[in-house]
Amino acid sequence: MRRRIGAALIATAVVTLTACGGGGGTSGDPAGDDETQAAPDGTGQTLTVWVDETRMAPTQAAADAFEEATGAKVELVQKNFEDIRADFLAQVPTGEGPDITVGAHDWLGELTQNGVVSPVEFGDKAGDFTDVALEAFTFDGQVYGVPYAVENLGLIRNVELAPDPTPETFDEMIAAGQEAGTKYPFVIQVSTEGDPYTMVPFQHSFGAPVFEQNEDGSYSSELALGGEQGEAFAQWLADHGANGDGVLNTSITYDIAREAFKNGETPYMVGGPWLIEEFDGMDLAVDPIPSAGGEPAVPFIGVQGFYVSAKSENGILATEFLVNYIGTKDIQVKMYEAGDRTPALTEAADEISSDPLAKGFADIAADAMPMPSIPEMAAVWTFWGVTEAQIINGDAEPAAAWQKMVSDIEGAIG
Amino acid sequence: MTQPEAPPEERRSKRARESHATSIRPGFFIKLILMALINALGVYIILAAWSQQSWIILAVTVFFVVLADIVYFTKRMLPLKYLLPGLVFLLIYQVFTVGYTGYVAFTNYGAGHNSDKADAIAANVMQNQRRVEGSPALPLVVVEQTFPGTDLGFAVLEDDMVKVGTEDQPLEEAPDAVVEGTTIVEVPGWNVLSWSDAVARSQEVTQLRVPVSDDPNAGSIGTQDARTGYAYRSVVTYDPETDTMTNSDTGMVYRANDRGQFQADDGSTLTVGWRVFVGAENFTTAFSDQRYSGPFLKVLAWNVVFAIASVLTTFFLGLFLAIVMNSERMRGRKIYRTLMLLPYAFPAFLTALLFQGMLNRDFGFVNQVLLGGMPIAWLNDPWLAKLAIIMVNLWMGFPYMFLIATGTLQAIPGDVYEAAKIDGASGWQQFRRITLPLLLIAVTPLLISSFAFNFNNFNLVYMLTGGGPRFTDTSAPIGATDLLITMVYSVSGLDGSASRNYGLASALSIVIFLIVATVSAISFRLSQKMED
Incomplete structure (x- = not known):
């Protein structure tokens, strides 16, 4: 959803750039602040x-x-x-x-x-x-x-192509998808700049959340996406990327994934409730996202x-x-x-x-x-997606790229 | 009107004596109507500004309206009659914007420093209010004292007992109060406000805090809906005399520092700060931050290359097509000319978005249909992405050049060419020696403005590649196709990908402005020389 770039974006750009120029009151709506007109x-x-x-x-x-x-x-x-x-x-x-x-x-x-x-x-x-x-x-x-x-995201399943509930692991799901004999066993939007929001369930399944959580469940500003678990996830991205089996592909954008699912070219897609309207008339089911790293693949x-x-x-x-x-x-x-x-x-x-x-x-x-709401999260988005895209494209060595991403984020948070 | 035989002095004095009333022409009525509209608009803005208490806007509007009336209703200011509309728009849309950007560049306006100090104090107090643990939700009415003052207060119902108090007067029992169900309807000595009366005094009511007792730790009653009260405790309080904020739980004292934040001795700060002047700091950050100084030069170099390449490619393609379409041997020129303008008719950002889809490596039209399925990574490879940017810009930009070239070509007199033909000049020689020089004199200013526009061609880059593919050898979020303006946009967090820093963004914008202005000034100087 975060990545749904529409025509609106350029308006955002213009408005934000001029936001600093928008200081003092513009021509006013006199009805705005009439404390004196207080009726009973x-x-x-x-x-x-x-x-x-x-x-x-x-x-x-x-x-x-x-x-x-x-x-x-x-x-x-x-x-x-x-x-x-x-x-x-x-x-x-x-x-x-x-x-x-x-x-x-x-x-x-x-x-x-x-x-x-x-x-x-x-x-x-x-x-x-x-x-x-x-x-x-x-x-x-x-x-x-x-x-x-x-x-939140879930795994949307085309019941006609895959009548059984989605298997619990990623590899089993891919196998089931291949059995369905469709063009793709499974689609997930990535796009050239990466889509970490859609990809995060798999990262979570490797035990690598973005930030450490405090006891009350709120996030601290300490990064947790690095370390062995994070690098294992990076390796997983590479294994399924351009130099691997190609299940993850940066050419697949939101629109392409949606159309592929709509046209019955795949039984499985990671997506959110906003997609349901698009798939009107199809026989659908929503299952938990299968785990890639052993732990539950929970979405944001x-x-x-x-x-x-x-x-x-x-x-x-x-x-x-x-x-x-x-x-x-x-x-x-x-x-x-x-x-x-x-x-x-x-x-x-x-x-x-x-x-x-x-x-x-x-x-x-x-x-x-x-999804973390602390201000530090902005710096994470900046580096997260593109690093994933680079790894999937095979342009970067997974563990090294992931480590560099973590240190870049730390540098940006300051 | 004038007698031809009258001497000049007499004629002049006679005209001066004539008032507008005696020389009414149709143009005067048009002027009157226009000026009436302008004055009406001015009066509207003045009234609106008055009600919003925007004194600066009010003063500026008064100034311009009076100026306009003086200029257009007296005879003396002839040049201003022509210049005033342009000047007003220049002041509002250019000078003001540049001036305001300049002002912001010297402040730390951005995340955490979003407003003034009063707002920051209020926000820090508000964010550090806590409900007293275990305190119940109390049915509440807003009351007004009938004697001795007219202070606003709260009456609450706690354990079947009505208590009433004001800001200075902690809650006391009011045994004679009348209660219906859980609603307090009457409190002797107090005027019970209806809910709608309370709504009308919303700000006073929501800001009012009535102490529960003399013990400050018991908290004070506040309400948000004028129906239910809760006991709150202000953990952080402000002392205007010492200009400090104190956290009563930890005892920590926060002093206002010159960075626009409340800071304790151990260096910790309160969440919300305010805008302050930071001098040239934004400019020094822009150039001293290690993460940006390296990529900055790369971006600058590509930015210059892009701006020059986009001007040259669009100009020569436009010129070529204009010459072709100018040939009278060609049939259906009007249709072709119209078709040529189509790319110009689409909004630039839509075109860029469309091309983004068409250049998709595996599914795009370009690779799939035009190149027979070759998986060319147009947008993933640094060099191909640069090429793609230039090509898409060519698509969007050539119709403009085509238009101006067509117009200028038609203005070159045909007899020049006839003379050249008689002298035996070839087609190329005619182009090289006649067409191009005559054309350039006319279009050079437009080429310079095209350069300035493309130097800041934000839409194209942001929509097509988002600046990517990202550099792999830097730690800053900057990519191979980033222009300075898109770099500013992401570095200063205006796209939400980092914490917002309008101060830094303004400082960098001014740097870009200086670069563009310098290049344009030099080019104009050169083109003037060329004309001589």
Whole structure:
């Protein structure tokens, strides 16, 4: 998902480059900050919410209910998901930012480091959300967002080509895939710059997580992806790369992998819930990802939710909207219907578990590791993917390249 | 209007005496309407800026609106009448942007230094509030004191007992309060605010902390939804007199340092910092960091090669096609000319993305269809990737050169060629001695601007190769096709792949600006010499 480069990217580029020029207030919307117009009910108060295209409709439903109940106005601003993080960081300090924005949990480190988000107090409602969702939005003991969905990878299987459940090890799966007699035994997106998010389950199966975990499950900034386990994974990449059996191929991008699976050219694909819509009409199953290194191949879990701006002038309304509207079963189920991601509210997650595919992803999520949200992670992404791509291409000696990557990341973290 | 026999002085004074009212022409009405629109827009911006308290924007707008009125409604400032619109846009879009970039280049604006000091203090306090362990969620209403002041306070229901207090007055029992279910409806001596009243005073309510008791460790009640209160403890507090923040759990004292952070004696800092001036530090970092100084030269060299190559390739292909299409012997020239413009009509980033797919080693159109399945690693090999960049740029850039070459060719008078033919010049000689020199005089400024544009051709590189393939012999995230501008983008973390550093990005942008400006200035000087 992280790699889904769309036309939006260039807009990101332009916006981010100009973000530093976007300082002082632009021409204003005079309705924005009228403390003086305080009417005796919610009327006259405007809550500005940034939301992306996928989540627009369900958020609108929550907003309509909220407007009706409180009389306050909710102004939804549709933005590209890729733009939101940088724009939010740039605009909150000027006081021009929104009250609430949609976002992903792995932004949390950067957002707190810059002091642009404020904590949300759930009180007794905290127990209504799945643990992993709430933990992902927790930083230093406080929760900073209201989660609505959990997403993670799984092994999507074409039941017509491979009727049996996916074997537990990678080699057995490849063997089963070859038996199916399709063009590819298995596809996974890599692309020229590598795709560590999609590849990380296999890395985890070698016992090489990115960072050490503290006792409470949060990540410390100490790298753990090096060492023998990491190098064993690097060797595995090379064994299946261009100079090996070629199962991993940097030419296979997200689009190519998706089309191959859609056209019945492979029985297995590593993918997330966002793909399900694309494979409409196919007989599918979602299985745990087979292990390559002996340990369970757990994917990263990504949690999506809504953040409250540290400079919101409507804190009470924002909390009310998020906790009592976004955090309700109906809206969370609607969010699921819009994006196929597992709801973060336990009650809503139970409701959708009758769908076997949704249940497949949700079961995998139970053991998955949250994607690190600490600011140091940015430096990891920079080197991680390209190193994997180099090893898969056979351009670099696996162990040496992996060691260099680790020291480069350490250098970048400083 | 004038009498031809009148002496010149008299004519001039007569015209000066004429007011606009007496010499109304249609153009005046158009001017009036345009100026009315401009003034209306100005007034709108002024009012909006007023309500947003953006005084700088307000002042600048007032200045420009008044200036525009003076310039266009008096007779004296004739040159400015022509120059003003251009000047205004130059100031807003160029001078301001460059100036602001220059300002940012001397600050440490970036990750951890995102706002001002007040925001940083507030954020550090907010992030270090803890719920008092084991404290319950208390039903709460917001209340307003009726006597002696009108302080805002909270009334909470704890163990069937209503307690009320303000910021300065710890919670006290209010035995006469009326409770319905778990809702406090009346507190004698206090005015109970409805939820919507509380919402209207959102900021005051969410920032209010009412101490539970005289013991500071018991915490103070705060609320986010004006319905439920929780006891919080501020672990970190700010003391404005000493400009320090203190962590009451560890006793550590953090002092504001000149790097825009609160720092303790052991060197540890609080999470959130603020923007400060750091002098020329961003510039020295850019050139002294070992990881970047080596690759910087490689990137600079490739950047220059790319910019020159892209100008030359696009210009000569465009010129060649223009000459061919200019020949009257060719049929269907209009159709071809239109087709030639198609690449120009597509957005550049889309073209780059399309080519990225077409150049895929195993599945791309180029290898599969055009080259019969040869697995050429267009985007994985450093040299091929550079070639691919230049070729794709040629595809995107030649229609522009084709357009300007076509226009200029048609402006060269035909009799020059006839004279040359009579003198017995060959086709090549005509091209070399007549076409090219005449053409170059006209298009050299455009070539220079094309050079400047391609020097910073961010879209193409970012969309096609992302700067890759990555150098294997450096520790910086820089690749073989990175231009300076894409290098700046990733090195300063603007793409989210490292911690953001707008200060460094601005400093490097200024360096690039200086390079481009220098090259352009020299080229213009040379081209002027050529014209003489």
